[in-house]
Amino acid sequence: METVIKDLNQFERDELFGYYGGKSGFKYGIIISNERWIVKFPENTKGFPGQEKRNAHIPSYTTSPLSEYIGSQIYASLGIPVHETMLGLRGNKIVVACKDFNLNHELIEFGNIKNSVEEVENALIGSSGSSSTFQGEYLRDVLTIIDHSKLLQRVDGVRERFWDMFVVDGFIRNNDRNNNNWGVLLRKDGTAEMAPVYDNGNAFFNKRNPSVSERRVLSDADIKQDALGTNISFFLADDNSHIHPFQYIESLQDPDCTAALIRFSERVDMEAIRSIVENIPERAFGLDVISPMQKRHYIQMMETIIKRSVNPTLERLGRSPISLRGRILPTRPGGSPS
Numbered sequence: 001m002e003t004v005i006k007d008l009n010q011f012e013r014d015e016l017f018g019y020y021g022g023k024s025g026f027k028y029g030i031i032i033s034n035e036r037w038i039v040k041f042p043e044n045t046k047g048f049p050g051q052e053k054r055n056a057h058i059p060s061y062t063t064s065p066l067s068e069y070i071g072s073q074i075y076a077s078l079g080i081p082v083h084e085t086m087l088g089l090r091g092n093k094i095v096v097a098c099k100d101f102n103l104n105h106e107l108i109e110f111g112n113i114k115n116s117v118e119e120v121e122n123a124l125i126g127s128s129g130s131s132s133t134f135q136g137e138y139l140r141d142v143l144t145i146i147d148h149s150k151l152l153q154r155v156d157g158v159r160e161r162f163w164d165m166f167v168v169d170g171f172i173r174n175n176d177r178n179n180n181n182w183g184v185l186l187r188k189d190g191t192a193e194m195a196p197v198y199d200n201g202n203a204f205f206n207k208r209n210p211s212v213s214e215r216r217v218l219s220d221a222d223i224k225q226d227a228l229g230t231n232i233s234f235f236l237a238d239d240n241s242h243i244h245p246f247q248y249i250e251s252l253q254d255p256d257c258t259a260a261l262i263r264f265s266e267r268v269d270m271e272a273i274r275s276i277v278e279n280i281p282e283r284a285f286g287l288d289v290i291s292p293m294q295k296r297h298y299i300q301m302m303e304t305i306i307k308r309s310v311n312p313t314l315e316r317l318g319r320s321p322i323s324l325r326g327r328i329l330p331t332r333p334g335g336s337p338s
């Protein structure tokens with residue numbers, strides 16, 4: 001069944017509370033049936049490196065709304081709490097609307113938590129803060145903060161959520177889980193819980209012209225490169241190099257990371273994930289939304305990650321591989337799973 005793209009133009013802006021941070025494009029709150037949703041627009045790429053040369057690889061607008069929608073739907077399909085999303089039309093642009101989970105101003109982003117843990121200054125490799133001015137965060141520092149923050153100690157499942165995001169972000173090729181892109185909800189009564197996952201707008205090569213995906217999907221080598229090569233994570237190794245999520249996962253060096261991979265393998269349903277992508281209409285309101293080749297590119301990247309990295313790693317762990325068809329692995333007698 002085709003996904004509905006809703007005309008959001010009729011809904012009023014929330015001029016009192018509908019204001020949000022972030023550096024990747026215009027966004028504001030609108031009210032839909034008494035609920036506040038954030039409209040996130042595609043980011044204009046003027047000023048991006050290479051754009052002034054009219055580099056054909058860089059589109060005039062990013063595909064962030066599409067990336068946010070698909071990435072968030074994939075998180076939901078895995079049973080990981082994530083903000084609710086829908087594709088829509090606002091003005092004359094295809095946007096993503098994300099339901100606001102922070103009506104009571106309870107969100108404390110990880111960067112703000114990190115700022116507060118002054119006690120561990122000597123144990124950190126990097127500086128304090130949100131690291132929003134430099135492109136990366138030391139993985140070791142994140143784990144140190146998780147261990148030492150008094151606030152995080154009161155929250156269930158912080159490590160699990162961090163590693164779940166590490167694995168799923170790798171899978172959806174989201175390279176921007178920066179310190180403002182995850183956090184906890186601190187209630188007025190002092191209790192706290194993990195916030196739902198938000199900001200998946202950098203997944204699936206959102207700054208790349210769809211025509212590049214359409215060309216690269218024709219080559220196995222290019223698909224493999226897009227799946228497991230180029231796109232790194234936001235996190236840094238001690239030597240300042242960016243961590244490749246699946247190289248790190250394959251190394252089995254962190255038991256919490258390995259546990260997250262196993263959770264992923266138990267929950268992932270490739271048929272459901274393919275439907276999320278395939279059900280998006282190619283055009284709506286006279287605008288391009290996603291091309292058939294772009295869909296193929298996204299799906300083949302994810303399938304390649306499973307075939308070439310996740311399944312071999314699961315095999316080394318003595319676990320069942322993920323079926324590329326659906327959730328239940330068809331085991332053929334005497335044969336290896338397809």
Ligand SMILES: Nc1ncnc2c1ncn2[C@@H]1O[C@H](COP(=O)(O)OP(=O)(O)OP(=O)(O)O)[C@@H](O)[C@H]1O
Binds near residue numbers: 038099
């Ligand atoms: N569904 C949501 N409910 C409530 N607050 C949200 C939601 N999604 C995002 N926010 C808040 O709005 C801020 C900006 O949103 P988001 O991170 O999606 O924007 P961005 O411009 O893509 O960010 P970045 O600078 O990381 O690229 C977030 O840091 C968070 O504080």
Ligand SMILES: [Mg+2]
Binds near residue numbers: 022023180199
């Ligand atoms: Mg953000």
